Amino acid sequence: MKWEVVIGLETHVQLRTQSKIFSSSATRYGALPNTQANEVDMALPGSLPVLNREAVAHAIRFGLAIGGTIAPRSIFARKNYFYPDLPKNYQISQYEIPVVLGGSLNCFVGDEPHAFAVTRAHLEEDAGKSIHENFVGSDGKPCSGIDLNRAGTPLLEIVSEPDMRSAAQAVAYAKAMHALVTWLGVCDGNMQEGSFRIDANVSVRPFGQKEFGTRTETKNVNSFKFLERTILFEVQRQIELIEDGGTVVQETRLYDADRDETRSMRSKEDAHDYRYFPDPDLPPLVIAPEWIEAVRSTMPELPEQMRQRFVDALGLVPVDAAQICQAPELAQYFEVVANALPAGQGKLAANWMMGEVSAALNRDDIALNDSPITPEQLTKLLARIVDGTISNKIAREIFGQMWRSDQKDPDHIIESKGLKQISDSGAIAAMVDEVLASQPAIVQEYRAGKQKAFNSLVGQVMKLAKGKANPGQVNEILKEKLGA
Amino acid sequence: MSKFLREFPTIRAFRDALSQRKFSVQEATSALLQEAQAQSALNAFVDINAELSLAQATQADANLAQGHEGVLLGTPIAHKDIFVTEGWRTTAGSKMLADYVSPFNATVVNALNDAGTISLGKVSCDEFAMGSGNEHAHTGPVRNPWDHEVVPGGSSGGSAAVIAGGLALGATGTDTGGSVRQPAALCGVCGIKPTYGVASRFGMIAYASSLDQAGVLATNADDLALLLDAISGFDAHDATSIETCQGVVNAPGRILTDYNKYLANASAGKPLAGLRIGVPKEYFGEGLNSDVGAAVEAAIAQFEALGATRVDISLPNTAYAIPAYYVIAPAEASSNLARFDGVRYGHRTKQYTDLQDLTARSRSEAFGDEVRKRIMIGTYVLSHGYYDAYYLQAQRVRRLIADGFQAAFAHQCDVIMGPVNPTVAPAIGSVAQNATAEWLGDIYTLSVNLAGLPAMSIPCGFAPGHRAQPLPVGLQLIGNYFDEGRLLAIAQTYQQVTDWHQRRPGDAA
Numbered sequence: 001m002k003w004e005v006v007i008g009l010e011t012h013v014q015l016r017t018q019s020k021i022f023s024s025s026a027t028r029y030g031a032l033p034n035t036q037a038n039e040v041d042m043a044l045p046g047s048l049p050v051l052n053r054e055a056v057a058h059a060i061r062f063g064l065a066i067g068g069t070i071a072p073r074s075i076f077a078r079k080n081y082f083y084p085d086l087p088k089n090y091q092i093s094q095y096e097i098p099v100v101l102g103g104s105l106n107c108f109v110g111d112e113p114h115a116f117a118v119t120r121a122h123l124e125e126d127a128g129k130s131i132h133e134n135f136v137g138s139d140g141k142p143c144s145g146i147d148l149n150r151a152g153t154p155l156l157e158i159v160s161e162p163d164m165r166s167a168a169q170a171v172a173y174a175k176a177m178h179a180l181v182t183w184l185g186v187c188d189g190n191m192q193e194g195s196f197r198i199d200a201n202v203s204v205r206p207f208g209q210k211e212f213g214t215r216t217e218t219k220n221v222n223s224f225k226f227l228e229r230t231i232l233f234e235v236q237r238q239i240e241l242i243e244d245g246g247t248v249v250q251e252t253r254l255y256d257a258d259r260d261e262t263r264s265m266r267s268k269e270d271a272h273d274y275r276y277f278p279d280p281d282l283p284p285l286v287i288a289p290e291w292i293e294a295v296r297s298t299m300p301e302l303p304e305q306m307r308q309r310f311v312d313a314l315g316l317v318p319v320d321a322a323q324i325c326q327a328p329e330l331a332q333y334f335e336v337v338a339n340a341l342p343a344g345q346g347k348l349a350a351n352w353m354m355g356e357v358s359a360a361l362n363r364d365d366i367a368l369n370d371s372p373i374t375p376e377q378l379t380k381l382l383a384r385i386v387d388g389t390i391s392n393k394i395a396r397e398i399f400g401q402m403w404r405s406d407q408k409d410p411d412h413i414i415e416s417k418g419l420k421q422i423s424d425s426g427a428i429a430a431m432v433d434e435v436l437a438s439q440p441a442i443v444q445e446y447r448a449g450k451q452k453a454f455n456s457l458v459g460q461v462m463k464l465a466k467g468k469a470n471p472g473q474v475n476e477i478l479k480e481k482l483g484a
Numbered sequence: 485m486s487k488f489l490r491e492f493p494t495i496r497a498f499r500d501a502l503s504q505r506k507f508s509v510q511e512a513t514s515a516l517l518q519e520a521q522a523q524s525a526l527n528a529f530v531d532i533n534a535e536l537s538l539a540q541a542t543q544a545d546a547n548l549a550q551g552h553e554g555v556l557l558g559t560p561i562a563h564k565d566i567f568v569t570e571g572w573r574t575t576a577g578s579k580m581l582a583d584y585v586s587p588f589n590a591t592v593v594n595a596l597n598d599a600g601t602i603s604l605g606k607v608s609c610d611e612f613a614m615g616s617g618n619e620h621a622h623t624g625p626v627r628n629p630w631d632h633e634v635v636p637g638g639s640s641g642g643s644a645a646v647i648a649g650g651l652a653l654g655a656t657g658t659d660t661g662g663s664v665r666q667p668a669a670l671c672g673v674c675g676i677k678p679t680y681g682v683a684s685r686f687g688m689i690a691y692a693s694s695l696d697q698a699g700v701l702a703t704n705a706d707d708l709a710l711l712l713d714a715i716s717g718f719d720a721h722d723a724t725s726i727e728t729c730q731g732v733v734n735a736p737g738r739i740l741t742d743y744n745k746y747l748a749n750a751s752a753g754k755p756l757a758g759l760r761i762g763v764p765k766e767y768f769g770e771g772l773n774s775d776v777g778a779a780v781e782a783a784i785a786q787f788e789a790l791g792a793t794r795v796d797i798s799l800p801n802t803a804y805a806i807p808a809y810y811v812i813a814p815a816e817a818s819s820n821l822a823r824f825d826g827v828r829y830g831h832r833t834k835q836y837t838d839l840q841d842l843t844a845r846s847r848s849e850a851f852g853d854e855v856r857k858r859i860m861i862g863t864y865v866l867s868h869g870y871y872d873a874y875y876l877q878a879q880r881v882r883r884l885i886a887d888g889f890q891a892a893f894a895h896q897c898d899v900i901m902g903p904v905n906p907t908v909a910p911a912i913g914s915v916a917q918n919a920t921a922e923w924l925g926d927i928y929t930l931s932v933n934l935a936g937l938p939a940m941s942i943p944c945g946f947a948p949g950h951r952a953q954p955l956p957v958g959l960q961l962i963g964n965y966f967d968e969g970r971l972l973a974i975a976q977t978y979q980q981v982t983d984w985h986q987r988r989p990g991d992a993a
Contacts, residue, residue, distance in 0.1 A: 039588055043823040045581065046568040046590055046687040050723050078819050080866070082843055089822035146827070275866035277875060280694035280816055282723050 002207040007170045008162035010199040013187045015058045021154035022049030029193045033147035041152045043087035055154035058186035059099045060295040068103025076282040080275040085128040095276045098122035107176030108322045117161040126153040167231040179326045202234040214248040230255040314346030329368045336375035381410040423470045435460045485650025486519040488512045495707040502558045509558040513541035526627045528645040531573045532605035540602045557600030561654040562646045565606040568687045576689045577611040577621035580830045580850035590687020592698045592715045599714045607642030611852045613691040620854040629989040634909040637667030643701045644671035654711045655701045662929025664699035665941035669904035669958020672943045675701040676708050679965045680936030681726035684719030690820040692813035695933040705975035713739040729966045742969020754791030755977045762897030766802035773907045779945030779957040780903045801885045805930040811878035818862025886935040893964045900962040904941045908955035938968045942975050943984040
């Protein structure tokens, strides 16, 4: 039987605010346990929550970016359950009426553009953390502890429609979502620190069947790779289960990275009755049109708009534009370079950004903002390719030197190392003659119809020219001399 | 009763005496702390810290010497044990918090500290403010100063008892379903709860958040005005506190300004001329003790004599206030009290097998019967499949009740009057045998909380108790939103021509 995979994602995005969603405590990551928890976060008797408007502004920003509806009036509810890292023993979350309704996220799956529908996005508070390892109690004995620094950190939970049909689509959605929230500045995007966590709802059904199969929800996946592994594992597990005559149980699962598998956490039967009801401590969140407009006026150009502009004005193909627009700093860097080069060289700039620049950053594990080569310096280098002073290959060598040394002027390197491209056709013709004379065997092969032999001859000429010969001219003259 | 309060029984009189250096705040505070010990049989105080009270007194004396003018400077008060206080334990009447000391003060407590009042300590209340007789406190029942065999009312029973017993000039209270007005009535003192959102709930241990509101108790309306004005005002720590109401800013000074304006505008002969008093027939139906009803009717007649007009009105949904309240309040309580889990503070059981067991045992051991009952009801009505039938339905009833009041205020009357409680104070222990009666007794007070309106209770006579002994009867005055100043002025006008509020236990009735 052929199976269809159905995936919906719930993304928990920690919002970048100075203080918590309902208290004035700081949200900085990594502080000593319980040093960022006040009476509200500890749920001391008499404490009350007060909504942080910056968290709301972030939600509005996100809602506008995905073309969703900002609810003029949304409600905070209490989700009641007992757990030690949840100090009030209820979580304040939006339930029936969320702050953002609808919208869609555009992204590329491979070369193919997709728009995935977003059901809703709601504001809620994060819980604290239980510490089970290396913790000693006041009596000196090992025990579990609770750190409430994270309790009350603002979260935006973004729920997608169950529209994804493969792990690749889900990963593309998640990456685009991650790119968008960091682009907007509503999230720092740090997945190791838990700023961006994904719950994957996965089910399978026979192709053609309308009804959804029973789904499982795998919680708190914190990398794109694990998301892919989770979905692949879950799909495989469910299909095998059904084909062996079993049934999928609706349950919550956990991904275990060490064993590359998902494991059951709790089944539907153990599910809590959360006894949701509107939080009487918080009046409805009313968002006036003026507030929305004020937020809109501070919105950066969205990746989608920028993508389109790069296609229209700089001649990029949509897939490249999408790659460039993954992060604002990348797009900004690119734009400086592309605009400074002669018209029509957008693709050259894009290729370099996605090629040399990205590779060097990855290799040395540094952020683009800390790049040792500025956009202006890169522009100067690429301009030498455009004007024919150097070849792309020589440019890569020079780039490497600029990256590693304090010498950031490509012209100086070209000059001092004599890397200027040989474009004198007489000189190139002489070198071609020399190669043809010294490599009769290869010439023979070429004449026998081996096209590869031609490339080999080009390589020999370039070697002789120490890479400096204009490759176009070498091709041309070689062809001519071979009588091709 | 301490001689200071016998001689200077109101805040203004006491303050004038302080200005005239008849005694120091220190002297009065010491005497009142001694008096609290002398009347320990009342079981009203649950925590006294003489050192702290005297330190506040010393500061007040210094401020007086420097010519500080605050009208509340040096006023001895007591705080309901539901307001968190630095220095004094805050137990909310529960074994759960028997040793709990808050690291911060309630906003109301801070406001009164800033006004220069002296806190004599914390006074008893029903556990987590759930109850109408102050019998549900882990420290045992509070006695009514009029008769130690009867309850003082609740849940602010300790607050009412210390005023009636002459142990303090003012007290804070909270009113979720009548918890300021009813004990005030049963103890023959005055109490007011303002419009929901006028006083901050920050630092008030929550029972039912959408109904809880701070209030004050004192011997007379004029003192209430001073105290209530001091605790009113927007608080950024409470998202339900009001910033403005129809353009009027919620800040200290508002209530006193209104109060003084209404008093100043009253004509001499018929000071209440033009005032329309709505008298809801549902407040005088079956269940109202006839002697209590007679005292209330007599008081309304007195208001008519002062120039007011009586208008018979109907608030047809009054009876539904009881079921609506006893769905909404327990629902909120079940969630509000979830934080008491034995993990971070409060009572923790000695033996447990796992986390769930720790929480279950700690709660079972530390919560009293009434609290457990309401948590169970609240948990039930919020459960999946019952929410719509109970909680949502109760919220609809709540809306209808509020609409009923608005219709009356829009077309028929300026103020509503009626009884506070169907009976005078019952004997201690008698209510426990009939828990439903305790709930039904709240019929005249609950609607006000459901609607969020301001309301008060003032003494208006006496009626025979269970041994035919005379016990105080309270008159309830209900106003429209933000009308606290007017309510207080009306009550003050009444008290200028009557002396029920001046009667004290032990006086010839």
